[in-house]
Amino acid sequence: MVKIKVPATTANIGPGFDTLGLALNLFQTITIEKKESKEKEIIWPDEVLVSNQENLVIKALEHALALKNQSDLGYTLTMLSTEIPISRGLGSSAAAIVSGLYAANYLLGYVFSQQELINIATALEGHPDNVTPAILGNLVIASSIHNEVIHASVPFPNDLELVVLVPNFKLNTSESREILPKTYTKEQCVSNISRVSLLIHSLLTKDYTHLKIALNDFIHQPYRFTIIDDSQLLIDELVASQAYGYFLSGAGPTIIAIIDKGLIGFQKSINILDKGFQHHWQILTIDVNKSGAIVEVIK
Incomplete structure (x- = not known):
């Protein structure tokens, strides 16, 4: 079993529309455990924030499993906590997508590279400015070119x-x-x-x-x-x-x-x-x- 923590993000940073993104120390946290059976169990220790059908963690997880023809893999997914306010412009959907993809990558034996995860997350989210810093941290410049995300990190000043x-x-x-x-x-x-x-x-x-x-x-x-x-x-x-x-x-x-x-x-x-x-x-x-x-x- 693994615990996955994905940071919140803020996109654009003023003039960098759909290009700049910055990771923040607020987190979505889940755990994922493999099962021998095909059963898929979803656990919410606290209040249920969204239905399983609308849960982007599950959607991203299942999407990644389907890419490798492994949709029958069973698991226990526990939605531990989220500090990221929903629909407030702080990358809650990006964090959920990245969490689901990292969960799937664990179940599949880490078959996806970091770059592949960035590309898949961008395809699901629609643009790279939130998902890329959610994966890499720091300030990121990102652009999609022919379904490949080109990115560069800029160290944000510690002062x-x-x-x-x-x-x-x-x-x-x-x-x-x-x-x-x-x-x-x-x-x-x-x-x-x-x-x-x-x-x-x-x-x-x-x-x-x-x-x-x-x-x-x-x-x-x-x-x-x-x-x-x-x-x-x-x-x-x-x-x-x-x-x-x-x-x-x-x-x-x-x-x-x-x-x-x-x-x-x-x-x-x-x-x-x-x-x-x-x-x-x-x-x-x-x-x-x-x-x-x-x-x-x-x-």
């Missing part, structure tokens, strides 16, 4: 951390994608290319002079913020704070700020009580995950 603001409402990814324009101007595209370049330079050199500008985006954030309640009020708070900048996490509605690690009193500085907010926003200080998915053998 920075993330303040993650999670609301008590969900936002469907498909709804958040539908609001985006079908076409963009050359100026919008050039602006985003320049911001991505500045962002990667800032992180690699640890020169944060232009980090606030580098997190600007003209492709998705201006449109998505319009359908996220409280977003302008929260942005106003972040702009006035000591944060280097902020960005929408994936398709939203979670918003993330980048700050100096250990910045004292930052959470209090963006206290949103009595500010006219419609919803409650949970404020979490989270480190970047550097390990990616982990498989631990349990005797």
